[in-house]
Amino acid sequence: xxxxxxxxxxxxxxxxxxxxxxxxxxxxxxxxxxxxxxxxxxxxxxxxxxxxxxxxxxxxxxxxxxxxxxxxxxxxxxxxxxxxxxxxxxxxxxxxxxxxxxxxxxxxxxxxxxxxxxxxxxxxxxxxxxxxxxxxxxxxxxxxxxxxxxxxxxxxxxx
Amino acid sequence: xxxxxxxxxxxxxxxxxxxxxxxxxxxxxxxxxxxxxxxxxxxxxxxxxxxxxxxxxxxxxxxxxxxxxxxxxxxxxxxxxxxxxxxxxxxxxxxxxxxxxx
Numbered sequence: 055x056x057x058x059x060x061x062x063x064x065x066x067x068x069x070x071x072x073x074x075x076x077x078x079x080x081x082x083x084x085x086x087x088x089x090x091x092x093x094x095x096x097x098x099x100x101x102x103x104x105x106x107x108x109x110x111x112x113x114x115x116x117x118x119x120x121x122x123x124x125x126x127x128x129x130x131x132x133x134x135x136x137x138x139x140x141x142x143x144x145x146x147x148x149x150x151x152x153x154x155x156x157x158x159x160x161x162x163x164x165x166x167x168x169x170x171x172x173x174x175x176x177x178x179x180x181x182x183x184x185x186x187x188x189x190x191x192x193x194x195x196x197x198x199x200x201x202x203x204x205x206x207x208x209x210x211x212x213x
Numbered sequence: 214x215x216x217x218x219x220x221x222x223x224x225x226x227x228x229x230x231x232x233x234x235x236x237x238x239x240x241x242x243x244x245x246x247x248x249x250x251x252x253x254x255x256x257x258x259x260x261x262x263x264x265x266x267x268x269x270x271x272x273x274x275x276x277x278x279x280x281x282x283x284x285x286x287x288x289x290x291x292x293x294x295x296x297x298x299x300x301x302x303x304x305x306x307x308x309x310x311x312x313x314x315x
Contacts, residue, residue, distance in 0.1 A: 057225040064229050064252055068236035073244050080248050083229070087255050090222065094266045099274045099281075103258075106281055111251065111288045118292045119244055122299050140238025144231055151227045159220065178271055187275055194282045201286030208293030211300075 056093065060086035073119045077112060084108040222263035229256035241306045247291050254284045 063083030070076045084107050091100035229252055236249025258277040265273025 057221070060225060061228050061232070064232040067248055067252060068232055068240065068245070073242055076245050076248055080251065083252065084255065087229075087259055090225070090259060091262055094222065094262050096262050096265070096274050099258075099262055099277055102278055102281055106285055107251075107255075111285050114288060114292060115244065115248060118296060121296060122244065137239040141235065143238060144235040147234055148231050151231065155220070155224070155227075187279075190279060194279055197286050198282065201289050205289040205293040208290065208297045 056086050056089045059083075060090065073123050074116070077115050077119060080115075081108050081112050084112065219263050219267045222259060226256045226259040226263065229253075229259065243295055243306070244292075247288065247295070250291075251284060251288065254280060 060083050063079045063086060066079035067076045067083065070079060084103060088100040088103045088108070091097075091103060233249045233252035233256060236252060237246050240246055240249065258280055261273040261277045261280070263273075265271060265277075
């Protein structure tokens with residue numbers, strides 16, 4: 055059910071004429087995917103997804119949509135000039151995915167790993183972040199710094 | 214109903230990915246193109262977390278946290294570029310953003 059909701063949300067994102075509707079559909083999709091993470095015993099990633107993605111990035115998108123969307127964009131065409139080629143390429147991608155799934159179906163056994171205890175998930179992720187992935191953690195903070203600088207400079211009126 | 218195996222999550226992730234690709238390639242509004250890119254990133258995250266569950270360790274989840282961080286950074290910068298462009302040309306259709314054409 056959650057996956058049906060996620061896919062329906064995704065469909066709504068790419069087909070709505072109004073950009074605000076698309077943003078709201080994307081929020082629905084993000085929450086559905088967060089629910090799927092919870093089903094996969096990943097509470098920390100689900101929390102990060104809801105707080106950062108659905109709470110931060112989508113609010114940013116909504117702000118920019120309010121800033122940028124003129125009234126006339128709602129009445130114009132909504133698919134661009136080369137949309138048959140895009141659709142064809144996506145169908146080719148879908149066919150590729152199908153063939154990969156049919157070939158690799160036997161590799162996935164049906165029984166699942168026994169569920170881990172849930173109270174230590176965040177702690178274990180913290181251990182891994184500060185242990186194995188310490189370098190990537192620092193680089194990610196540097197990336198965020200660069201992104202902040204870039205966004206502020208791009209949006210200034212006079213540099 | 215059958216047990217929900219890893220393959221089901223991979224199918225959902227693939228469907229979201231293809232929907233995102235269709236959104237990137239077909240829409241005229243630049244903001245919706247950026248949102249479809251976020252859809253693609255979410256599909257990849259779902260894939261990673263499903264595999265992390267399958268193997269029983271947490272590497273996939275840590276990687277997906279990094280991907281969320283990266284998506285936040287790229288969304289911020291992309292929207293900044295969009296705003297800067299919109300200030301000059303007053304349009305958000307990808308068909309009309311052709312200042313570099315010969």
